[in-house]
Amino acid sequence: MSDKPELSAEDMVAAADTGARNAGPAVSRLIFALCIIWSLFQLYIASKLPGVLAQMTGVSEFANIVAQARYVHLAFALLLATLAFPIMGHRDRVPVYDWVLAILGVAACLYLVVFRFEIAQRPGLWSTTDIVMSGIGMVVLMIAAFRSLGLPLVVICGLFLCLAFFGGYSEWIGNLTNYGGASFSKAMGHYWMQTEGVFGVALGVSTTMIFLFVLFGAMLEKAGGGNWFIKVAISLLGALRGGPAKAAVLSSMMTGMISGSSIANTVTTGTFTIPLMKRIGFSPEKAGAVEVASSTNGQLTPPVMGAAAFLMVEYVNIPYIEVVKHAFLPAVISYIALLYIVHLESLKMGLKGLEKPGRAIGVPMILILFLTGFLAMAAITMAVIGIRALLEPLMPGETIYAALVMLALAYLALVYLASRYPDIEVDDPDAQVVAAPRLTPTLLGGAYYALPIFVLVWNLMIRTDTLERLSPALSAFWATIAMVIVALTHRPLKAMFRGGRELAHETAMGFGDFVAGLEAGARNMIGIGVATGAAGIIVGTISLTGAHQIIGQVIETISGGNLMILLILVAILSLVLGMGLPTTANYIVVSSLMAPVILSVGAQAGLIVPLIAVHMFVFYFGILADDTPPVGLAAYAAAAISRGDPIKTGLVGFSYDIRTALLPFLFIFNTDLLLIDVGFFHAILxxxxxxxxxxxxxxxxxxxxxxxxxxxxxxxxxxxxxxxxxxxxWLDMIEEPFQVFEGPAAIQALGDLPAGTPARIEVTAPDFDTGKLATTTLQFVPEGEGDGMARLEAAGLTVFEEGSMLLLEEPFPGTPFFETLANGFDFYGDEPARIDSVKIEADRLPxxxxxxxxxxxxxxxxxxxxxxxxxxxx
Incomplete structure (x- = not known):
């Protein structure tokens, strides 16, 4: 039997997310101060303050630091990872080598800030100092990744580094990618000295968007919003059959919307819900599994989606609101199905719910309350839009101030209502008698917590003729500012409305919540900051070597060009990588490697797969890894609370999540689920x-x-x-889905096609690597009028007839199909490239x-x- 003490759930969160070092008061105070400074720095660069200070003082550095923010961001992440996460067992002290690593890591990052002008004057001609600092930064980053994220990401990054340094010696790799190898100087410059590697898109998104959303969630949790979510869920669903389990699902969904970690979500809600589930009859493993399935699915739920939503904006190149739209329906369906699974488990075990004082709330009334809440929120939104529209002629461009006044009045009114009820305390789930609280005092006792969320959703989604939708970063900034105001004022305001008793104490408590939120936000970001930096090594290697072609050819060969087999292999790859990687890093790695392969194989099979569907597919399976045995950390955290077996907890949790594993396959073949090109009434259907x-x-x-x-x-x-x-x-078995046109008839069909109506063009040409004929499918949407040849020419496709054949020339760079065709096919081989057919959707039964x-x-x-x-x- 092992003498190693069993970790508690809180210890597991610290070890996995926030840092488990306890090196005495001096180091603790230093880490605390660094967390506060990091959070305030992120708020500073997200605000307009840098520009204002630069204009007032004439010191341009106040504004210039915004452009250099990602270097400072990683410097904080490396410093805190080195100090907060122990290595080789040093939990009670910071050894000398850690201090050295911390200083070197910060120096390597800030070197890019201090000497940015000198570096800009020698792009690609790196000095010895540049290379030395780059090497130091890479080593410290890899060690920080090992500390905060474990060995798997380090191994994966190491393999890609080996490919970059030694891949040029492999004839096979050279034939696939035309990669001739890279010197140490070239590789280090690529990874560290420019924005192709570590400081690339992923770290940039972490700097500008992810941190603010994580800070918002941490501030909401520390101010009491997380507990309010749990209590509202218990008051709504706790008295139903298996009520605590259903409440666990609902509360995990609400906290998961703004949480970036399934492990933290499991502990936040599971500490209360898991003992309640055990009390009504759930086994420890099933109680833990319900919480794990609920908490991991929280990362599917907009707006945060485990930070991947913001990365999708950059990788898929679509607006954030579109990512939210595509992610919404699968997330809601998945959660309702999990509620149903819990209900079925309760039926099979003959369970009951918690006792509840007052009038019982049945399922129909709960549905009516949900519908009423949505309608009320919609009515409030429309009222605010209407008032601002009426005020716009009187105060052009200044109606925001009227909106702020309305928001302040609503906040004061809700806090006043809350003051009429007892404060929402954190209950002891292990108490002898646990009852579901009444809904009205629970809901009204913390309704003001919803206002910052309203601010976030408003800024992200509302757009009218006079109102512009804000960027995700600005939306998160203003929502966080609203949350800061709530954290600082809700306690003293309630004390004032209650007659001024304990006003000083409540004010101090509010300030303590604010500071705790700043610290928690920064601590929660350590792993994400390091992960996005380390994942940049993989992305940088792909851009340097063309590694995705190697992985793609291996996977394609194994799958035999069968799309379904390919998707299963990608799902397994995502699960395996996700067992050791955080969701964000897993998404970056697998999407970078496999998204182009899925698109390519799908096109060869005649299936046009939208890019967002591919990225959502990878993302879903990365999330499922959090409860996949034997490594699923969320299952271990839940088992630490339930005192059940972690492997069994993970297995049961994964069985509950099979419904989630089904969804990605469905929206690859049926994009209606992602609301792609779907109208309002069709979306309801x-x-x-x-x-x-x-x-x-x-x-x-x-x-x-x-x-x-x-x-x-x-x-x-x-x-x-x-x-x-x-x-x-079934319809495809009865009627052909497409009308097929070949030769000159295809050109005529394209000319007759109404503008905006899609067609599919099958192209056959020699494969650039093998010389064998290969086929792909292009999605072609004519925009203007004209004959078929003119429409193809407008899209960059030059076609000329030779007998009954339609020969195709290589598209020019910058045209829509250049990347798809020129990089994969040889237009100058023995066999000419040609258009085999044009397919247009047939008019058939619905x-x-x-x-x-x-x-x-x-x-x-x-x-x-x-x-x-x-x-x-x-």
Whole structure:
């Protein structure tokens, strides 16, 4: 038996996310001060203050530091990682070598700030000092990654570095990528001295956006918002069958919206919900698994999505609001399905809910309350928009001040309402008697916590003729400022409204919450800052060597060009990498390597896969790794609270998350789930049908619908699920999805195509690497009028007829299809490149007709199971 003490859940969060070193008061105070300074620095560069100070003082450095922020950002991350995360067991002191590493890491980062003008004058001609500082920075970064993120990311980065340094000696790699190798000087300059490697897109997004959202979440948690989420969820759902488990799902979704860590989310809500689940009859493993599934799925939920939402903005090159739109429906469906799984588990075990004082709230009333809440929020939003529109002629461009006055009045009113009720305290989940709190005092007792979230959502999403939608960074900044005001003032204001008792004490408590939020935000960012920097090594290697071609050819060879096999391999790769990498780093690595391969293989199979669908696919499986045995850290954190077996907890949690693993495959083949090119009413239909399908899939995986399912009933339910999710599969068997045109008829068809109507062009040409003929599919959308040749020419495709063949010339750089065609095909080989066919969607029956037999089959299953039901379904 091991003598090593078992880590508590809080210790696991510290070890994985925030730093587990406890080296005495002096070092603790230093780490605390650095965290506060880092958070204030991030708020400073996000505000307009740098420009104002530069203008007032004439000192340009106040503003210049914003352009250099990513170097300072990584300097803070390396310094705090070195001081807060012990290595080789030194938890109670900071050894001399750590102080040396901390100083060297900061020096390597700030070198790029102090000597930026000299460096700019010699791009690519790096001096000896440049290379030495780059090497030092890389070593400290790798050690910091090992400290804060573990060995897997270091190993992966090391393999890519070996490829950069030694790949030029491999004839096979050279033939695939035309990479001839890189000297130490060239590689270090590429990784450290410019923005192609460590200081690339990922670290830039971490600097400008991710930190602010994480800080916002930390501030909300420390001010009491996290506890309010939990108590509202318990008051709403706690008295239902299996209520604490359902409350765990709801509260984890709410905290997961603004949390960047599934482990921290597990501990935040699980400390309270897991003991309650055990109390009503859940086993330790199932109680932990519900919390793990809920908390990992929190990273699917906009607006933060485990920080990946902001990276998708850069990698997919679409507005942030589009990422939120695409992510919304799968996240909601996944959470409702998890609620249903919990309900089925409760039915199978015959569980009850918590006792609750006052009037009981049934499922219909809960649904009415949710609908009323959404309608009320929409009404408030429209009212604010209307008032600002009325005031715009009177105060052009200044209606923001009126909006701020309305926000302040709403805040004061909500705090006054909260002061009429007892403060929302953190209950002891291990108490002998635990009851669900009443909804009205719980909801109104902390409703003001919703105002900063309202500010965030407003700035991210609202746009009218007179109002501009803000960037994610500015939205997070103003939401954080609103949260700072709430943290500082809600306690003293409630004390004033209650007669001024303990005003000084409450003011001090509010300031303490504010400072604790600044510290927690910075501590939560250490791992993310280091991860985005280290992942830049991988991205930099790909741009330096073309490594994605190597990985892509290996995966393509194994899959045999079959898209489904390829997707399964990518899913497994994401799960394996995600066992040792944080979600953000896993997403960066796998999307950089595999997104181009999925697009390429999909095109070869005649399937046009939207880029956002590929990135969401990779992201989903990266998240699922957090509860995948044997390494899922969220499962270990939940088991530390439940005192259950962590491996069993992970296995049960993963069984609950099978529904989440299904979604990525579905929205690759049915992009309606991502609301791509879907109208409002069609979106409602997609939501309703997809929700029913996902609930049925959950019932099939649990082996229980209205009663315990027989094998054939489960198979029938799965058939219904498949039909609801992919009705086009059956329609394709009856009618061809496309009209196919070849030769001159294809040119004529393109000329007749209405503007904005998509067509698919099949191109065959010799593969650039193998010389063998290969086929790909292009998505072509004509924008203007004209004949087929003119429309192709406008898109950069030069075509000329030779008999019945349509020969294609190499597209010019900068044209829409240059990257797709010129980089993969040889236009000067023995066989000419040609357009084989043009495919245009056929006018056929609506695929939704197949919903009818699916629902008839479902009705048959209900009729068969109803006589066997031993208890009400709800």
């Amino acid at each position: 997609v939501f309703c049908v997809s929700l029913v399908a996902m609930l049925l899939f959950a019932a099939a995986t649990q082996g229980y619908f209205i009663a315990k399912s027989r094998l054939w009933e489960t198979a029938a339910i799965l058939l219904v699920v498949f039909t609801l999710f992919r009705p086009g599969f 695929k939704e007709l197949f919903f009818i037999p699916a629902f008839l089959l479902l009705a048959l299953i209900v009729m068969v199971q109803r006589p066997r039901a031993t208890q009400p379904a709800f």
